[in-house]
Amino acid sequence: MQLKNVIESPCGLRYMLDQLELQSGYARRWLLDAPLMTDAEEIAAAYDVLHRFNDFVAQVDKTYIDTLLFKLQGLKDIRTTIKNLHNQAVLDDIELFEIKHLAILATDVAGLMKQHGMEGVVDIPDLNEVITILDPDGMKIATFYIYDSYCAQLKDLRNQMRQNPEQQDDLLLQASELEEGVRKDLSRQLHPFAAAIGQAQLALAQIDVNMAKAMQMRQMGLCFPTVSNDGTSHYEAMFHPQVKAALAPRGRDFQPVDIAFGHNPTLITGANMGGKTVVLKTLTLCQYLFQFAFGIPAASARIAVKDEIYFCIGDEQSVEKGLSSFAAEMKNIDAVIKASRENRELLALIDEPARTTNPTEGAALVSALLQVLADKDMSLVMTTHYDIEPGNARCLRVKGFVNGEMDYQLVEVQDGEVPHEALNIAQSLGIDGEWINMARGLLENSPSA
Amino acid sequence: MLPFIDDILRYDSLSIVGLEKNTGKTECLKYVLDRLPVEAKRIAVTSIGIDGETVDQVTRTQKPEIVLRQGMYFGTSEMHYRQRRLVSELIDVSDESTSLGRVVTAKALTGGKILLSGPSSASSLRRWMGEMQQRFAIDLVVIDGALSRMSSASPAVSQSMILATGAAYSANMATLVSKTAHVVDLVNLDLTTEANIARLMPLEKGLWFIDKDGNLNGLDAVTSLSKDIHFDGMDDCRTLYVAGALVDGFLEKVRKNKTLKQVELVVRDFTKIFVTPQQFRLFLKAGGRISVLQKSKLIAVTVNPTSPSGYVLDSDTLCGRLSEAIQLPVYDLLKNNKQ
Numbered sequence: 001m002q003l004k005n006v007i008e009s010p011c012g013l014r015y016m017l018d019q020l021e022l023q024s025g026y027a028r029r030w031l032l033d034a035p036l037m038t039d040a041e042e043i044a045a046a047y048d049v050l051h052r053f054n055d056f057v058a059q060v061d062k063t064y065i066d067t068l069l070f071k072l073q074g075l076k077d078i079r080t081t082i083k084n085l086h087n088q089a090v091l092d093d094i095e096l097f098e099i100k101h102l103a104i105l106a107t108d109v110a111g112l113m114k115q116h117g118m119e120g121v122v123d124i125p126d127l128n129e130v131i132t133i134l135d136p137d138g139m140k141i142a143t144f145y146i147y148d149s150y151c152a153q154l155k156d157l158r159n160q161m162r163q164n165p166e167q168q169d170d171l172l173l174q175a176s177e178l179e180e181g182v183r184k185d186l187s188r189q190l191h192p193f194a195a196a197i198g199q200a201q202l203a204l205a206q207i208d209v210n211m212a213k214a215m216q217m218r219q220m221g222l223c224f225p226t227v228s229n230d231g232t233s234h235y236e237a238m239f240h241p242q243v244k245a246a247l248a249p250r251g252r253d254f255q256p257v258d259i260a261f262g263h264n265p266t267l268i269t270g271a272n273m274g275g276k277t278v279v280l281k282t283l284t285l286c287q288y289l290f291q292f293a294f295g296i297p298a299a300s301a302r303i304a305v306k307d308e309i310y311f312c313i314g315d316e317q318s319v320e321k322g323l324s325s326f327a328a329e330m331k332n333i334d335a336v337i338k339a340s341r342e343n344r345e346l347l348a349l350i351d352e353p354a355r356t357t358n359p360t361e362g363a364a365l366v367s368a369l370l371q372v373l374a375d376k377d378m379s380l381v382m383t384t385h386y387d388i389e390p391g392n393a394r395c396l397r398v399k400g401f402v403n404g405e406m407d408y409q410l411v412e413v414q415d416g417e418v419p420h421e422a423l424n425i426a427q428s429l430g431i432d433g434e435w436i437n438m439a440r441g442l443l444e445n446s447p448s449a
Numbered sequence: 450m451l452p453f454i455d456d457i458l459r460y461d462s463l464s465i466v467g468l469e470k471n472t473g474k475t476e477c478l479k480y481v482l483d484r485l486p487v488e489a490k491r492i493a494v495t496s497i498g499i500d501g502e503t504v505d506q507v508t509r510t511q512k513p514e515i516v517l518r519q520g521m522y523f524g525t526s527e528m529h530y531r532q533r534r535l536v537s538e539l540i541d542v543s544d545e546s547t548s549l550g551r552v553v554t555a556k557a558l559t560g561g562k563i564l565l566s567g568p569s570s571a572s573s574l575r576r577w578m579g580e581m582q583q584r585f586a587i588d589l590v591v592i593d594g595a596l597s598r599m600s601s602a603s604p605a606v607s608q609s610m611i612l613a614t615g616a617a618y619s620a621n622m623a624t625l626v627s628k629t630a631h632v633v634d635l636v637n638l639d640l641t642t643e644a645n646i647a648r649l650m651p652l653e654k655g656l657w658f659i660d661k662d663g664n665l666n667g668l669d670a671v672t673s674l675s676k677d678i679h680f681d682g683m684d685d686c687r688t689l690y691v692a693g694a695l696v697d698g699f700l701e702k703v704r705k706n707k708t709l710k711q712v713e714l715v716v717r718d719f720t721k722i723f724v725t726p727q728q729f730r731l732f733l734k735a736g737g738r739i740s741v742l743q744k745s746k747l748i749a750v751t752v753n754p755t756s757p758s759g760y761v762l763d764s765d766t767l768c769g770r771l772s773e774a775i776q777l778p779v780y781d782l783l784k785n786n787k788q
Contacts, residue, residue: 025544076544094527094553097539145538145558158536161559162519168561172534 001308003292004032010313011284015242016294019220020212024075026201027208036291040227040305046293047224049206052121053214054224060116065211068112072208074105078201086194090180091187097144099190099197100134103127104142106200109207122210124203125196133189146179150186154178213294222295228304231345232262233287233379237299240282244297255408256299259283259396265370265380267390268410270398271421275408276383277313280349283381284311287347306379307344310336313351326356337372346378352385363388390415401425453749453778454484457589457609462578464594464604464611464745468632471617473753473782478515478593480782481611485589487518493554493581495524495567496593497574497602514562515593522587524554524577526566535561540585545573552577565593571653574602603743605718610636610745614771615753620760622767629750630774631726635719636747641740643688643715649742652692658712659688673699680706690715695739697728704732713738750779 007014022028037043057065081095091099110124131140136149148155157175161168190197216222220241228234237256244254257279268276286296290303312332336348353369354362363386373380374391395414399407400421423443427436457463465481467474478494485492494517517523517535525533527542527550541554547569554577557563568574574592581587594604604610612632619625643649648665649657656668656678662685668678672693680686680702686709691699695716703709716722718741724732732739750771754762764781772779 076542092531093539094530094542098542101542143538143540143556145536158559161536161561165560168559169534172536172561175536 001036023072026077027205030205053210057214103130217295225301234260265393271400274398306347310348340376350382460608462590462607464592464607466594467613469618472615474613490588493522496565524567529564616756657690658686
């Protein structure tokens with residue numbers, strides 16, 4: 001599982017990537033190819049590196065940061081060239097230029113990092129020998145051609161060209177053979193450095209990504225999580241950056257939410273418009289951000305590592321596949337059940353399952369789903385409007401309307417009884433009174449009321 | 450000595466635009482490059498539009514390579530760089546790819562021949578020009594400016610321009626003069642007076658208007674080619690911006706619409722105008738105003754009196770009549786070169 005496979009998840013991961021100020025296209029590709037980390041130590045190590053960059057961005061002068069970022073803009077994707085070098089091909093002028101450019105860039109960036117005690121945080125191999133090979137005149141600038149000083153005969157031919165332009169074609173032909181000889185020689189000299197050059201390119205991408213993540217943490221107010229070893233996850237004042245950004249221009253604040261969950265299922269009930277779906281979205285987002293080592297949108301977070309993450313959102317339509325919303329949803333949840341039978345740590349976040357079918361069957365499906373998943377070794381967070389028997393599930397409820405305002409906080413309740421606030425909320429939205437009052441009348445006269 | 454070299458050096462960029470294939474654009478470029486003071490000025494050359502072949506596929510005539518002088522900078526595709534016939538030092542390889550590979554920038558260390566094929570989109574051309582000026586302190590960027598349907602890059606990003614026209618554009622002298630004069634009118638359109646020019650610049654498609662309070666609004670229709678365009682609710686429109694192509698039907702609708710009498714019609718640049726001279730004149734006669742977001746100073750027009758089929762117009766008469774029609778110097782460079 002790579003970042004690029006889940007980037008379009010409806011949890012909003014794409015937004016986080018779009019808000020990341022990466023300097024090079026290569027760093028973006030490298031990040032998209034990054035695997036979902038499922039090893040706690042690996043995640044902790046990645047956050048250690050990010051920590052160093054976060055301190056660095058906080059402490060170092062802005063002009064210095066800008067210099068580093070400007071340098072990183074010069075990072076190019078030269079994997080094909082490195083592969084050619086590795087395969088002992090004779091490199092052409094453009095490829096030799098690319099290698100020289102990268103070697104100078106890596107050396108410059110390593111120097112900048114060292115100035116602020118950042119050497120060794122990301123391993124940049126020493127490429128001074130590569131530069132020496134490609135810079136015979138010691139000019140220290142990132143340009144390249146087959147220099148005169150590689151071959152005295154070549155120098156002579158070129159001088160003749162300048163003096164006798166009418167013989168240019170003939171002289172160029174002679175020169176091209178000499179140049180090819182130089183290229184062969186240079187490629188042979190550079191071959192032992194292929195792995196180091198590849199490593200330098202990766203290191204620069206890693207620096208670019210970590211700088212961008214660190215700056216994003218400061219801009220969005222994200223936190224460093226700790227790795228939870230007991231299978232439970234805890235979030236304090238968790239928020240969704242994209243929803244928060246969408247609310248800001250309308251003068252509204254995002255109300256942060258506290259939530260914790262473990263291996264017992266968690267059932268979230270609550271009024272319509274109570275932010276249940278946003279809670280699931282944010283939990284999914286945080287889990288991904290954690291396992292790709294980004295800052296976490298919360299005041300604090302302790303998160304358990306999962307092998308697989310399933311986010312089943314109710315209104316997912318698969319029209320292209322010819323499935324109705326119900327069929328698409330059933331198939332998604334089916335995948336969760338099948339995966340839960342294999343011996344892996346899962347996190348499943350299921351939003352209002354079976355919401356589009358009739359309430360009798362719907363409630364039965366949800367109760368059964370809860371029972372099927374309850375004894376599996378997994379974390380389940382599910383929202384519903386149905387009144388169902390919670391079993392061993394922990395029940396959370398959105399506080400709901402308090403004094404005419406929605407309170408999005410979650411409170412623990414003893415049973416899964418769902419709030420009956422739909423009519424009040426509809427009324428507050430200014431929905432037609434005849435309709436709402438008639439519904440109220442019907443409820444009062446029904447036998448269950 | 451033909452005077453326009455001095456004129457060129459007053460600007461930081463020049464594009465040379467051929468109105469048709471074989472109107473002498475390449476000869477004009479060669480003429481200019483041969484005469485620029487390469488010892489005193491840093492000069493960079495590139496091309497927009499990708500014409501990969503050494504022989505023109507349409508007319509089977511030879512497409513000459515450009516001869517660069519020692520010290521000139523140039524931008525071309527990877528493929529053409531590998532085929533260069535000069536010694537040059539690479540200074541940059543871009544991330545952007547064209548159909549012939551990435552754009553590479555280099556400095557000629559000897560004189561020699563090169564096929565040019567540079568940035569192929571408007572934004573990448575602008576970026577390339579900016580980099581040349583800022584990073585490499587280039588005094589003058591010269592653009593081989595094909596009016597190609599294949600390329601969104603427009604020569605109008607340059608400060609100055611030379612147009613190449615000739616018998617290949619029309620073999621009838623009267624038609625050639627009037628068709629060329631129409632293009633010259635378009636090139637000479639005024640820059641917009643709209644204060645919100647910065648908001649229009651990034652819009653690359655669609656129809657937009659700015660009301661009297663300076664608010665930017667989009668029209669439902671996507672292009673000026675759409676059949677049903679309504680100007681409802683545009684009573685307080687002061688500027689109407691056509692980001693894409695401007696065509697006859699649309700111009701006529703604007704002319705006949707009472708509420709748009711005082712409106713300034715804005716297009717990106719002259720290459721986006723595809724209206725007939727008749728409609729254009731009718732529009733102006735009715736009091737309409739057209740302006741552009743970016744324009745180049747037209748320095749001169751060159752003519753090639755020979756058509757690819759071999760038909761030859763009289764050079765002196767052509768230069769005289771065209772010059773009178775457009776009130777600008779007109780040169781037959783091939784003829785002048787022989788003298």
